[in-house]
Amino acid sequence: MGKREGLEVSLAVAEAVKLARADVIAAYPITPQTHIVEKLSEMVAEGELDAESITVESEHSALSACLGSAAAGARTFTATSGQGLELMHEVVYIASSMRLPIVMAEANRALSAPLSVWGDHSDVMAVRDTGWVQIFCESGQDAFDLTLWAFRAAEDKRVLFPVMVNLDGFHLTHVVEPIIIEDQAAVDAYLPPNDFPVPLDPRKPVNMGTFAPPHIYSEIKKSQEVAFQGTRPVLRELLDDFAKHFGRKYNFVETYKADDAETLILTMGSYSQTASVAVDELRAKGRKVGQVRIRLWRPFPFDELRAAVRNAKRLVILDRAIASGTSSPVATEVRSALYNEEKRSKIASIVAGLGGRDILPEQFVEIIERGEKIADEGQKEPFEMYGVRG
Template identity: 65%
Template structure:
């Protein structure tokens, strides 16, 4: 059985503890709310001599991720963290990190985007970065953050993967919670996360060119090899979660279901609001309402097979997005529709956007969403998607 200690701590600090325990070599990060506690804690650990890492105090997020490219390329275990505007300032470099196959782990304390300026949580930041070629995982509570962080280093650095991994942690609603969590012992971390052996480290004796020029004659081949690579990372991700379950007894899957068996109406959520949604499902089930919940944990690469399996049999899938793709609607709903379309019998997708910029959605809120979702499923809506909780 796992030798773990149960502690009560802030989720951001627990992220820092995992980064310490895996003996990270380089941290290059710029502080930005609500990610700040993660990097502050790491700076403290390095300053106190508890983590032997280079903490690069960089002048912007663009530079932070650029520094991470270099450190990952020499084979150093590399971590960064950001949020909101910071992730957008990294945007250009995100694509470089994945295309160069550099195993960087990044925690994102998901935050709304300006303007108007808002430091609170939603998924606008990550949705704008969804096509950047990173493995992207969403977390729902402190324990999941700890466990996902541990797995993220394994996934990123696996010889069969070699991709950057983004761990999404809802800003404030999750990043700033103080929760009871099981933290692994050092022995267990060492057993689960071996040292990073990046197979192609920069070496003056064996010079190579990274991020080289690729004219039209070869660019398509380069991009296809990148696509095949991220698709092939999915079974490795499942394998690592499987090993984690064996060692630690907690199971993670690309798509999770909650009381979804036989339900004709399903809710679909991502991130920490899923926990509120579960409570709402319990309450509605107790009141005899037909409802279940599915949650996407692995957002990229998108788990098509698992998602279809989880959604099949339902008549209605009510999707809650915490971001707007302006002029379209909810990005998760768009993905869900696209994934379900090839199925002969598929649930009707009803799309809601809500929880923007830190606006809470309570249990009662989810009950309202389900009520309105069922109405839309039966009678339609004048809109492609509806926004929840807006004052008319």
């Protein structure tokens, strides 16, 4: 049986990586992800974890080292945040195109300028279309569980794509929560050794990461995309499998008091739990308000999302990132998911909580009420920012 411990969430992620028996960790420390790799290098130095801890000079090198390690068939982990993820950017695409099962903990952080180490979703939104499986955590338990799950999912031969586990910087990474840390035997029973199908091996040389002239590039990209879009049923099955092993069930899209709700607040990440408190407050006043939380961000869970919002009159969609020059990322995705539906909810797109700004439960109540008004009147602007002075 696992043990319930009060633990900083970053350290719980490191525990998950250790329990997963990672072979290689290549990462560069960056706030607010630092505690994860710091703890892992300590585990390696103390001999608690038999892994190579590769110290690198940048995030670009960190993920590049991961390419080689994953290609050799080693179970590979990295972690980054904000500017670090942006510095990795070109390698992020290469990892998924080469179908390398790397697991990354992504401590979501705002992007410069101005410099901000605090949490929002700007960083992950810049890599949302890179072909990584991207999943969001709402709590410390999520972060521990989904890190374990990420190895299982990435390495499954029907998947073979890298997996990014998103946890909000500070709001998750730096908080102490009671977290069930599973024991080694249970994790070993859950997670088979990595068996990468065509590893780098001098006895059987292969070419990886070659170039592709115009006569073959499109065929390669189609084969990658068909495979990626096709991972949904496998990922669903693997979340069921996680629940069978550990009793905790995660879904692509989660709902809260949504069945009869006329208004749904749609959130992603750690603020989801705060928003639930606001939903409770409004329900206590007799208002038909519920919540939808997107957990799997890529591949986007179109079916689950449509099913979750089917009966709602209004959707109030909260984004923690701006997509400059257009509407905000989650709202854009939801709109495109619903466009061909005969019955569509009215949408209010609201951006809040940028650069680590808290949203308190009473402010969520305001956001929901403001969103209802916007949805009923018809939103004129691409999105509205909440809680900005002036």
